[in-house]
């Protein structure tokens with residue numbers, strides 16, 4: 346019998362399952378159009394643990410949507426490795442990919458209109474994927490009711506999408522994404538069309554659902570305030586992971602989060618710096634590089650000079 350009061354054990358890692366839930370290694374995606382090749386992902390490495398909530402940030406064209414579409418089973422990678430749970434998405438049959446898309450992932454798009462069927466009520470939108478998966482009516486209603494309640498949308502169950510605000514539409518879209526209790530929720534700029542207040546609200550809700558149901562979440566966003574809602578922010582640059590920022594709730598200060606950004610050496614052996622550094626170098630000219638006591642210190646040229654030591 347299907348469990349309906351909780352998400353069930355699917356998202357939990359098994360004893361022998363030591364690999365991260367999402368494991369991308371040296372992942373490539375090359376789009377070919379006529380005689381033109383676009384390398385959208387070039388050797389991307391990314392590991393996401395089961396139950397983790399991460400945000401992916403990066404400039405337009407850096408490969409964020411390409412990565413999400415591959416994880417969603419909407420697009421196939423060109424080379425490398427991409428495992429989600431026990432599934433190898435580089436070597437999966439078309440029919441298995443259909444099963445994967447239907448039951449293993451929920452997806453929220455940026456465009457609110459793309460997420461909901463316009464002529465169905467909010468409740469019916471949420472129950473549609475469950476009906477397609479063969480769930481009986483009573484359990485469909487119970488689960489859509491629970492999701493709507495978690496999202497503060499109980500009063501809006503009978504409304505049609507056009508009768509909702511943008512933020513409410515995205516909340517309904519998240520409920521649709523979770524309808525079949527997927528272990529993975531993917532969202533591509535889910536707050537791209539919302540103001541800051543609504544964006545905060547949406548990320549707060551995503552975090553609440555992540556904590557309540559243990560669903561792993563990967564969200565792409567441009568919203569700079571996202572770091573306070575997620576476990577980790579991953580920066581993607583030119584189809585590779587540039588650097589990572591870990592939010593540590595135990596170091597919270599003034600409602601904000603202290604972050605450590607780690608510098609990463611990329612596949613070509615180049616050092617990738619946190620974006621604020623590269624911005625400062627861009628505006629201030631070349632960096633100063635010093636070697637001191639086995640440590641290399643890289644400083645933007647416009648930074649305050651450190652007290653000079655008496656070298657004589």
Ligand code: ADP
Nearest residue numbers: 376378383385404405406407408409410411412
């Ligand atoms: P982002 O979501 O970070 O803005 P995308 O993943 O959409 O970036 O795109 C990464 C690169 O791949 C871009 O150069 C884009 O033009 C190219 N690209 C994306 N989708 C396709 C496609 N279907 N055909 C050809 N090129 C594509």
Ligand code: MG
Nearest residue numbers: 409410411533
């Ligand atoms: Mg995109």
